[in-house]
Amino acid sequence: MSSEETTDPTTETESLADSPSAGMERSTERRGTGRTVIEAQDINVYYGETQALSDISMSILEGEVTALIGPSGCGKSTFLRCINRMNDLIDSCRVDGRILLQGKNVYDDDVDPVALRRRVGMVFQKPNPFPKSIYDNVSYGLKIQGYDGDIDKRVEESLRGAALWDEVKDQLDSSGLDLSGGQQQRLCIARAIAPDPEVILMDEPASALDPVATSKIEDLIDDLAEDYTVVIVTHNMQQAARISDKTAVFLTGGELVEFDETNRIFENPKSDRVEDYITGKFG
Numbered sequence: 001m002s003s004e005e006t007t008d009p010t011t012e013t014e015s016l017a018d019s020p021s022a023g024m025e026r027s028t029e030r031r032g033t034g035r036t037v038i039e040a041q042d043i044n045v046y047y048g049e050t051q052a053l054s055d056i057s058m059s060i061l062e063g064e065v066t067a068l069i070g071p072s073g074c075g076k077s078t079f080l081r082c083i084n085r086m087n088d089l090i091d092s093c094r095v096d097g098r099i100l101l102q103g104k105n106v107y108d109d110d111v112d113p114v115a116l117r118r119r120v121g122m123v124f125q126k127p128n129p130f131p132k133s134i135y136d137n138v139s140y141g142l143k144i145q146g147y148d149g150d151i152d153k154r155v156e157e158s159l160r161g162a163a164l165w166d167e168v169k170d171q172l173d174s175s176g177l178d179l180s181g182g183q184q185q186r187l188c189i190a191r192a193i194a195p196d197p198e199v200i201l202m203d204e205p206a207s208a209l210d211p212v213a214t215s216k217i218e219d220l221i222d223d224l225a226e227d228y229t230v231v232i233v234t235h236n237m238q239q240a241a242r243i244s245d246k247t248a249v250f251l252t253g254g255e256l257v258e259f260d261e262t263n264r265i266f267e268n269p270k271s272d273r274v275e276d277y278i279t280g281k282f283g
């Protein structure tokens with residue numbers, strides 16, 4: 001039993017009294033190019049009659065880590081799922097507005113959602129490896145897409161990219177489900193990066209993990225940002241402060257209330273509602 005196997009939900013609650021900007025100690029510089037990869041324009045989302053997101057417009061820049069924070073139910077996951085059209089899979093869900101990926105609206109009729117999801121990979125809160133071998137978890141998507149390169153090589157590169165290779169290289173045939181929680185999440189990250197996406201979406205990827213596994217995921221996100229654009233939902237403000245370049249604060253009502261450089265958001269928020277949220281007065 002490794003310590004990573006504990007999934008104690010209490011580890012996700014942190015004292016809001018701690019200054020969220022206290023632990024900002026990122027080592028590497030990001031390769032931010034200033035180019036917009038994703039541009040959301042006037043996104044409104046409804047589940048049946050209920051509106052979950054209200055007029056969201058924002059640009060996500062290449063090579064940056066963008067954090068989406070805000071209280072539960074404010075639409076962070078809904079917004080993330082708009083980007084790779086995962087909301088298509090929810091019958092009651094209707095998305096109005098445009099999401100441009102490299103300038104092209106992902107909601108255009110000629111966009112294949114499956115191909116879109118190879119370009120915009122996703123990692124979920126609860127690690128969800130397939131009940132297959134470690135090797136098959138990573139190679140599965142490549143085989144489906146008819147990848148004509150060296151699959152063994154790509155599996156190794158993806159597992160290395162997810163900081164998992166050294167731990168699993170001698171057991172590629174064993175089940176992904178036999179790994180610890182933190183390893184399973186890194187396997188899911190390897191699976192997401194195997195098709196070499198442009199963007200990786202992460203929905204609270206560490207919130208089911210213990211602090212050691214969480215710290216590994218945070219380090220990994222820092223490494224991933226050298227090659228990918230990352231959009232991450234977290235309700236852990238210290239985590240957002242540690243790992244992101246930009247922070248978008250969503251608040252109740254499905255509004256995007258403030259979006260800016262992470263340091264600025266945490267040190268000097270413009271909106272009183274955002275200040276109340278990040279200082280823990282509500283949330």
Ligand SMILES: Nc1ncnc2c1ncn2[C@@H]1O[C@H](COP(=O)(O)OP(=O)(O)O)[C@@H](O)[C@H]1O
Binds near residue numbers: 052070
């Ligand atoms: N599949 C769904 N069906 C109906 N309502 C949903 C569904 N998913 C989310 N919602 C509602 O949409 C709102 C935003 O939810 P969500 O995007 O999950 O917020 P967050 O990720 O910020 O906690 C909430 O009111 C939630 O109840």
Ligand SMILES: [Mg+2]
Binds near residue numbers: 076077078203233
């Ligand atoms: Mg959510």
